[in-house]
Amino acid sequence: MSPDPFALSCPRPLRHDTVQLAHGGGGRLMKELIEGVFLPALGTDPEGLHDSAVLEVQGTRLAFTTDGFVVHPRRFPGGDLGELAVYGTVNDLAMAGARPLALSAAFILEEGLPFEELSGLVHSLKAAADRCGVRVVTGDTKVVDRGKGDGIFITTTGVGLVPAGVDIHPRRVRPGDAVLVTGDLGRHGIAVMSVREGLTFQTPITSDCAPVHHLVAALLAEGLDIHCLRDPTRGGLASVLNEIAAAASVAVEAREEAVPVDEGVAAACEILGLDPLYVACEGRMVAFLPEAQADRALAALRAHPEGAGAAVIGRVLEGPAGRVTLKTPLGTSRLLDLLSGEQLPRIC
Amino acid sequence: MKYVDEFRDGHHARALAEAIRRKVTRPWTLMEVCGGQTHSIVRFGLDELLPPEVTLIHGPGCPVCVTPVALIDQALALAGRPEVTFCSFGDMLRVPGSAEDLFAVKSRGADVRVVYSPLDALALARELPHREVVFFAVGFETTAPANALAVAQAKQEGLENFSILVSHVRVPPALEAILASPQRRVDAFLAAGHVCTIMGTEEYLPLAAKHHVPIVVTAFEPVDLLQGILMAVSQLEEGRAEVENQYARLVQAGGNRPAQALIQEVFQVVDRTWRGIGGIPESGFGLRPEYARFDAARRYAVSDVGGAESPDCRSGLVLQGLLKPMACPAFGKACTPDHPLGATMVSSEGACAAYYRYRRFEPVEAP
Numbered sequence: 001m002s003p004d005p006f007a008l009s010c011p012r013p014l015r016h017d018t019v020q021l022a023h024g025g026g027g028r029l030m031k032e033l034i035e036g037v038f039l040p041a042l043g044t045d046p047e048g049l050h051d052s053a054v055l056e057v058q059g060t061r062l063a064f065t066t067d068g069f070v071v072h073p074r075r076f077p078g079g080d081l082g083e084l085a086v087y088g089t090v091n092d093l094a095m096a097g098a099r100p101l102a103l104s105a106a107f108i109l110e111e112g113l114p115f116e117e118l119s120g121l122v123h124s125l126k127a128a129a130d131r132c133g134v135r136v137v138t139g140d141t142k143v144v145d146r147g148k149g150d151g152i153f154i155t156t157t158g159v160g161l162v163p164a165g166v167d168i169h170p171r172r173v174r175p176g177d178a179v180l181v182t183g184d185l186g187r188h189g190i191a192v193m194s195v196r197e198g199l200t201f202q203t204p205i206t207s208d209c210a211p212v213h214h215l216v217a218a219l220l221a222e223g224l225d226i227h228c229l230r231d232p233t234r235g236g237l238a239s240v241l242n243e244i245a246a247a248a249s250v251a252v253e254a255r256e257e258a259v260p261v262d263e264g265v266a267a268a269c270e271i272l273g274l275d276p277l278y279v280a281c282e283g284r285m286v287a288f289l290p291e292a293q294a295d296r297a298l299a300a301l302r303a304h305p306e307g308a309g310a311a312v313i314g315r316v317l318e319g320p321a322g323r324v325t326l327k328t329p330l331g332t333s334r335l336l337d338l339l340s341g342e343q344l345p346r347i348c
Numbered sequence: 349m350k351y352v353d354e355f356r357d358g359h360h361a362r363a364l365a366e367a368i369r370r371k372v373t374r375p376w377t378l379m380e381v382c383g384g385q386t387h388s389i390v391r392f393g394l395d396e397l398l399p400p401e402v403t404l405i406h407g408p409g410c411p412v413c414v415t416p417v418a419l420i421d422q423a424l425a426l427a428g429r430p431e432v433t434f435c436s437f438g439d440m441l442r443v444p445g446s447a448e449d450l451f452a453v454k455s456r457g458a459d460v461r462v463v464y465s466p467l468d469a470l471a472l473a474r475e476l477p478h479r480e481v482v483f484f485a486v487g488f489e490t491t492a493p494a495n496a497l498a499v500a501q502a503k504q505e506g507l508e509n510f511s512i513l514v515s516h517v518r519v520p521p522a523l524e525a526i527l528a529s530p531q532r533r534v535d536a537f538l539a540a541g542h543v544c545t546i547m548g549t550e551e552y553l554p555l556a557a558k559h560h561v562p563i564v565v566t567a568f569e570p571v572d573l574l575q576g577i578l579m580a581v582s583q584l585e586e587g588r589a590e591v592e593n594q595y596a597r598l599v600q601a602g603g604n605r606p607a608q609a610l611i612q613e614v615f616q617v618v619d620r621t622w623r624g625i626g627g628i629p630e631s632g633f634g635l636r637p638e639y640a641r642f643d644a645a646r647r648y649a650v651s652d653v654g655g656a657e658s659p660d661c662r663s664g665l666v667l668q669g670l671l672k673p674m675a676c677p678a679f680g681k682a683c684t685p686d687h688p689l690g691a692t693m694v695s696s697e698g699a700c701a702a703y704y705r706y707r708r709f710e711p712v713e714a715p
Contacts (some may be wrong), residue, residue, distance in 0.1 A: 331391025
């Protein structure tokens with residue numbers, strides 16, 4: 001493989017003939033799909049991939065991103081598809097340090113979708129946009145035959161303004177950076193799974209689904225030199241650390257005991273045989289910044305309710321490039337690898 | 349997390365490791381039987397805490413791993429039938445058959461569903477009376493009672509659209525095979541805690557006596573495993589060969605009698621083939637004749653389906669503790685979790701999967 005994963009001259013061969021579910025799971029197969037099909041055909045930013053592209057337009061820097069939302073069930077404890085469609089895109093803009101300006105929303109509707117449900121989702125999308133101070137300025141609607149869509153798919157695209165002097169990108173991550181998370185991990189994935197699979201817990205687990213752009217603004221207002229931000233959605237914290245370590249050619253060491261995980265989420269994961277470090281969040285972010293600024297960053301995050309559970313969970317090391325390790329509570333360490341696709345519940 | 353954190357406590361774990369270090373005077377090789385134990389050992393790096401005299405080798409106790417290719421192929425054939433809704437535990441979906449896995453069949457339109465219990469599959473059969481619901485009944489003695497219960501309930505309710513594809517295996521005959529092997533390396537066993545919650549500890553007494561081997565029934569958390577290792581090493585150092593119970597908080601000598609009765613009612617002991625290892629007499633369960641109509645292999649006549657394993661996969665040696673995963677020439681090269689040659693690379697309890705996921709950065713050990 002080429003030393004720069006984003007400068008491949010020829011596509012890596014795909015080892016499947018058809019698309020598999022795991023190609024969308026945020027793990028190694030998704031990486032293979034992007035590097036094997038999309039990048040060779042569409043080309044890429046020589047700077048490398050990030051949650052948003054940053055475009056310079058006549059002296060103004062705009063962040064630009066898009067995201068498709070296909071969550072099932074469409075309502076889950078703590079949120080719904082409409083909210084998710086706004087927060088997902090707003091958060092991707094925020095990962096470039098941008099203040100969200102405007103969104104587009106495209107709806108693919110399946111024949112037979114009840115208007116009551118559609119209207120409910122659109123209203124919650126609007127409420128979420130209001131919460132973020134962003135307007136939905138354009139959109140599109142398509143209706144497909146019954147059986148040709150899963151009720152409703154929403155795609156949102158967002159544009160945001162990157163403040164002068166802000167440069168948040170994986171390539172800026174360097175040895176000596178601290179790694180922070182803004183709250184406990186894995187709640188969204190477990191909340192959705194509990195409804196999808198009909199699992200009931202003594203204490204209901206609600207999704208962490210929320211915007212994080214004001215947390216980014218708080219860090220920037222503090223004058224901190226944020227090197228990189230990423231929201232741990234599909235594939236969770238472990239995938240973020242792997243992506244950043246690879247993109248920045250550094251190693252990352254996380255401490256298992258320092259990673260905040262809600263008691264209920266930990267118990268659900270234990271029962272299902274899942275590792276919370278790979279479970280999706282929709283209202284959290286991972287921040288990389290110089291270790292000397294970590295305490296100020298924590299204080300700035302904790303001043304907001306959404307950042308109350310912020311914690312330093314690890315640090316960036318010189319190398320080997322791309323390696324992510326986890327220090328266990330026993331003082332031993334292990335690899336924290338990218339998974340193939342999504343985690344599967346175990347047999348016993 | 350209550351009831352878990354105390355068993356992952358660093359101080360307690362290090363104190364146990366120190367006690368093992370003080371006890372040991374010569375090299376010993378211990379086999380942990382269950383894949384769940386293997387994952388715990390590798391995930392928490394327990395072997396790093398042990399003195400060099402103590403070697404852990406990984407046993408055959410991963411039901412997903414030992415399910416023969418022929419049965420996976422039968423599962424694929426069943427899942428591909430248009431009238432069938434095929435239900436399975438999640439970690440069977442990535443296990444390669446001779447040509448593909450259940451995910452591949454699913455991606456072509458087969459109705460394959462992940463369930464958490466055979467009773468979920470039974471509920472699905474009630475819900476979908478026009479579908480043929482087949483459950484892939486894989487597992488050791490641990491999962492046998494629930495599978496037996498599902499079949500017994502289906503019979504009671506007269507639910508004719510429910511059947512199971514049985515691949516049930518039993519631990520004691522596998523341990524007997526390992527001990528009887530001329531290549532035997534095992535000095536003591538950490539027996540699988542969960543299996544013993546059902547079956548108890550008594551069936552291990554003849555094995556311990558016949559082969560003069562300590563057997564310590566052990567749970568799955570780091571402190572449990574280190575305590576089990578300390579108990580086994582103490583027995584070896586003192587020349588004892590007893591069945592001891594580290595998992596006393598859940599395992600009783602007689603096991604769970606109602607669960608055993610349920611197994612007895614629905615299943616009978618049969619010979620089974622283990623993937624990578626071969627045939628082991630009396631090493632599994634099959635449906636009793638009075639429940640034969642719930643046997644999916646019979647109902648859909650797929651018993652003859654079945655291809656060959658990859659000749660490059662050495663999981664049989666891994667499952668017998670004769671080869672460490674990273675010493676396999678295919679490990680991480682021709683065989684990865686994305687493109688596995690054998691089940692040990694994809695099962696959540698597979699030894700190769702544990703090393704690939706947690707240890708890949710280490711230098712390759714000698715076989």
